[in-house]
Amino acid sequence: MAGPGLVAHMTEALPRMLADLETLVSCESPSADLDAVAASADVVAEVGTARLGVRPERIVIEGRTHLRWRLGDAPRRVLLLGHHDTVWPIGSLLSHPFSIVDGLIRGPGCFDMKAGLVMAFHAAAALPDPSGVTILVTGDEEMGSPTSRRLVEEEASGCAAALVLEASADGGALKTGRKGVSLYEVAVRGRAAHAGLEPERGVNATVELAHQVLAVSALPDPGRGTTVTPTLLTSGNTTNTVPDAGRFAVDVRVRDVAEQSRVDRAMRALRAVLPGSRLEIGGGPNRPPLERDASAALFARAVAVAGRLGMPEPVGVAVGGASDGNLTAGVGTPTLDGLGAVGGGAHADDEHVFVAELPRRSALLAALTADLLAGPPLTDARQATESSGPLQADRP
Known part of the structure; x- marks a missing residue:
């Protein structure tokens, strides 16, 4: 499945994506509450298993729960990286219930970054052969990854590329740089x-x-x-x-x-x-910086893939906030961040996701992953920078 057909497939899957996202958002998971994060891991595992057909490894470090799917028997090549913990305290659903109104999804953690997890599951499930893909979902990223840092670094060091499902920058821009x-x-x-x-x-x-x-x-x-x-x-x-x-x-x-x-x-x-x-x-x-040299070749691939899908050319921006993408880049793994949901309001009362962007964004993720599994090695970062799409100035 490729090209516009992949976008159509993801559009057909949208009702299931929305149901999965409601399930994840409805299980509150503040980082500091170990029991809540453990319960959230159970829910994430069930949703992921339903889409991927295989259960994850459950990795508990100092009481914090992380999940890992290693798909197929091929050598690890592409890491899809996300987290299921949020900044929202227990009880936030009372004042910020999950809802879909006028094309906007709302609810604690929907944008940062439970929609990204749903996208990862559906994108991997759409691959003809996901062998070589690892999906790692950590439970303490919002705290600075105190227990998952080594796990992230070890998993990334065995891969040719890390695709980070953190939410997009303004307007759906991909994150090609992050400050350390x-x-x-x-x-x-x-x-x-x-x-x-x-x-x-x-x-x-x-x-x-x-x-x-x-x-x-x-x-x-x-x-x-x-x-x-x-x-x-x-x-x-x-x-x-x-x-x-x-x-x-x-x-x-x-x-x-x-x-x-x-x-x-x-x-x-x-x-x-x-x-x-x-x-x-x-x-x-x-966290070390995610410098543009670490993302340039991947961004160039994303631009090419978007063109084959009939999608607008992506924009890349550098942002001030950090993520686990800093860690994957820090061990030398080519990294592209901000591949998750399009929306806004992370950590704020107006947190939201645009429903219409979920199928297109998931199709881009699936096609880019397939391209990395089947395609040639990543090009030299300097060449990629010269040939890739527009890179905008730093964002906060």
Whole structure:
């Protein structure tokens, strides 16, 4: 099945896709709730098994539940990657029930990214021979993949390509680049004293934190797209005491590894300003950047496949947010992200998916997967960049 016939097939399957998506969305799965994620894994396993005809491996790491389908006996070649955990707490369905109104699907996690899981199952099921395809569905991506990181990296390192089912960028754009993420905590130790009677005997952690926040705020490089943002800050315990301890978090986003290393060196080089205070710097690089060289050849293939399907030429954009696509690219696997649902409102009250785009998007995923299974090796990234479709500027 190829060309427009594949789009027609996915259009015919749309009622089943919508039913599957309602089933997934109706099982709430906030990342921090281990029981909820385990229950969601059961539901995802049932939906996937019904479409693929084979049950997944259930992988539990530190209480967090992940699923893996390795289809057929051929060597692993294409990884379809997604997650079933969401940012929505239990009870969100009461205020954000699953619905389909005026062509929009709504419900917690529909866009980020349970629609992408449905697409993966239906796309793989549409392949004449899915042998060589792995579908990996993790349960802690929204927390930064603390237990699934190694699983993702090991699975990707054995594949020729990773296709990430995170939701699309604005207008359905594919994600050809993602910033790398570093996360730090700057902790200050001072000395307590009575704020009214003898403040001079104290070492004020709040004042030291102020010096350090200003130092960290000087590290961004807007010209290179590097952001270094102090975020959550706490200090002291009572209003009449010179605080003896405090801390703040730092969120770093970078386009390239060189910038990630520069910021890391600068964070490690921070020094206390007030006599008697001490600093402790924790954290570091969390996810490497997904640089465009890692996606260029795959994006070029997607453009060619879309043309054969009679679909508009895809647009590729670089975005600031991170995903497990950063991890697959970090181990050297060609990676294309944002192949999931078209819609908007991720993590927000207006989260939604466009019904009409599900068949076309699923057809593109199936055709690209088939092309990678049967086609020649990926072309050189520099050649692909020159010949591929339009790449737009960075998005948040």
